[in-house]
Amino acid sequence: MTVTKKPSNLVKSVDKTLNILEKLVQSEKNLGITEISNSLNLHKSTVHRLLSTLEYRGYAKKDKNNRYTVGIKLIEIGSKSLNKSDIRNEIKPYLEELKNQTKETIHLGVLDNYEVIYIDKVESPKTIRMYSSVGKRAPVHCTGLGKCLIAFSDQNYIDDFLQNTTLNRYTDNTITDKGKFRQHLSIIREQGYSIDNEEHETDIRCISGPIFNHKGIILAAFSISGPANRMSLDRIEELKSLVLNYSKNVSAVFGFNY
Secondary structure: OOOOOOOOOOOHHHHHHHHHHHHHHHOOOOEOHHHHHHHHOOOHHHHHHHHHHHHHHOOEEEOOOOOEEEOHHHHHHHHHHHHOOHHHHHHHHHHHHHHHHHOOEEEEEEEEOOEEEEEEEEOOOOOOOOOOOOOOEEEOOOOHHHHHHHHOOOHHHHHHHHHHOOOOOOOOOOOOOHHHHHHHHHHHHHHOOEEEEOOOOOOEEEEEEEEEOOOOOEEEEEEEEEEOOOOOHHHHHHHHHHHHHHHHHHHHHOOOOO
């Protein structure tokens, strides 16, 4: 996980450029200069200048309506970065095994600031499955991966998370009360896994397990996800032992013994 304070020697132009890139990545549609300017509170001339540089270097591209999205260079770098991830490479065979056993989509995620980022995915062979993508970010408090990752994080991180974030409601099942959420994390730690019971998206359930390093520090979490009609609460009950077993076996790869 990465939670950093603003450095005293921050390069403002670089910071602004990265904010623009992140805005392009997060948006599901192409963005105009005015939209970016308003959302980031930057002058249009600044946005235009930085976007022109990004476009020249291949990190952004402009469509026929003069609206921007991410360029192929950013996708290329992101792909190469993921391929070099030791965690991802070590865990991949286990994700494949889980997919073969469950026939559901398997995700691998890590914490980045106060969000989950999906770093790998093995797609379900079933026709009906959930939408997700590698590199996508998701909230911590209402996803199986997120709750698992934060539950096994150190207490300081949990305290900082609850102090600095709002538990936004996504469905009727989302936990939005911070006291109840803290209690919920205690249950996750005790049982060794987390469940997303349609808390982030209706009709989607998942069960997630932690992966620890040799010091017992959480590295990542994996999840088994699918539509609620297949991932019934009874089926999730049946998957608990499988998740606990994989959590133990994958953690052993990184030197952790329960």
